[in-house]
Amino acid sequence: MATETISAVSKGEWKALLLQEEKKTERYANYIRLLLTLLYLGVAFTIKDEIPSYSFNAIISSALISCIYGLLVFNTLRTANPPRWIKYSSISIDIILLSIVIYSFGSFRSFKTEAFLLYYLWIGLSTLRFSPRLTFTAGALSTLSYLLIVWLAINNNTIELGTITEEFTSDRVSSLNIILRLLFLSSFIALSVYTAYIFRVIAARALSEQLLEVRNHEMSNTLDQLRKTQKQLATKNRELATLSEIDMLSQLYNRRKIDEIMREALVEVIAQPTTSLSLILLDIDLFKSYNDSHGHLVGDQVIRKVAELLMKSARGNDYIGRWGGEEFIIICKQKNAHDASIIAERLRRTIETTTLETVGSVTCSFGVSQYRRNDGADSLLKRADEALYHSKESGRNRVSCIY
DSSP states (O other): HHHHHTTSSOOHHHHHHHHHHHHHHHHHHHHHHHHEEEEEEEHHHHHHHGHHHHHHHHHHHHHHHHHHHHHHHHHHHHHSOOOTTTHHHHHHHHHHHHHHHHHHOHHIIIEEEEEEEHHHHHHHHHHHTTOOHHHHHHHHHHHHHHHHHHHHHTTTTTSSEOOOSOOOOOOOOEHHHHHHHHHHHHHHHHHHHHHHHHHHHHHHHHHHHHHHHHHHHHHHHHHHHHHHHHHHHHHHHHHHHHHHBBBTTSSSOHHHHHEEEHHHHHHHHHHOOOOOOEEEEEEEEHHHHHHHHHHHHHHHHHHHHHHHHHHSOOOOOEEEEEEETTTEEEEEEEHHHHHHHHHHHHHHHHHTTTTEETTOOOEEEEEEOOOTTTHHHHHHHHHHHHHHHHHHTTSSSEEEEOO
């Protein structure tokens, strides 16, 4: 399970999180180091009168070295990327100084009980870093250090070898006693290494799940942002599509869009000869006079008003556009010229009877044409334009039709 979870994230990301957690555990171990160092000092002063002065000085020196080293580690761990080997140097220095303190006590109890309790403690402390390799290193150093101080103690006559039947309070230690403690220590080392491995697996799984959760959260936020961006793009695209089809002044279809609708309407009427198609072309009468008398802003108002009236009065399937300047066009699908002329007449009366602010009433001239076989857009428009010209020549404000 842990391997599958780790494989779901990159090894680089997992190692980065693991290093952060190892940094935390090293910080906790350093706090314990400083606390136990103070304990060594307290014990040293308690038994000062019971041990030789050189032993007392050795304990004080070791404790001071441990304090100084603890402060150095504390400052090192505050950096962004402390060296990875610091945990190995820490556990090595701890066990060496611990061995000096134990040897300095020089008591039978140090070799029978307390020494092992302290070595066990330091091996357990290394286990907290969830590093099996570090735990094994700590166990090996503890074993070697214990053998060394026992050998030094016996060699220097600090303690004597005896039998297992010796009283507990005697200054003797039996060889069997030492062997049994080494066996217990070896078993504890094996158990601690396994525990460190389990810790590492649990930490790996927890860190990987945490990383996956963070990544899923980031991915969810990214997807939300993408959806939001897509909606904004869709809205912008619709706006751009509208801008590309709509005349800004009149809010009717522009000439490009009308050309497109015209082509589609011609395709439909060619495919279905029984249907009809008509065009209405209209022009605002005397439009130039509005610009000359009132200015272009008023002229623009006239165009907007006429466009508004056309949109309100036209049928739902009529397509209205601004053809250019003051000209407008209406594409009437499924309407012949007669029906289109009726629509044009209704529009003409609506415009004529509407009073516009500033200029009063406005009139328009209309030209109507109907699709003939083999007609194209140009020929259909040409006849509508001719009909419009006829309305202008006939006095304006009227509807003319060319079938």
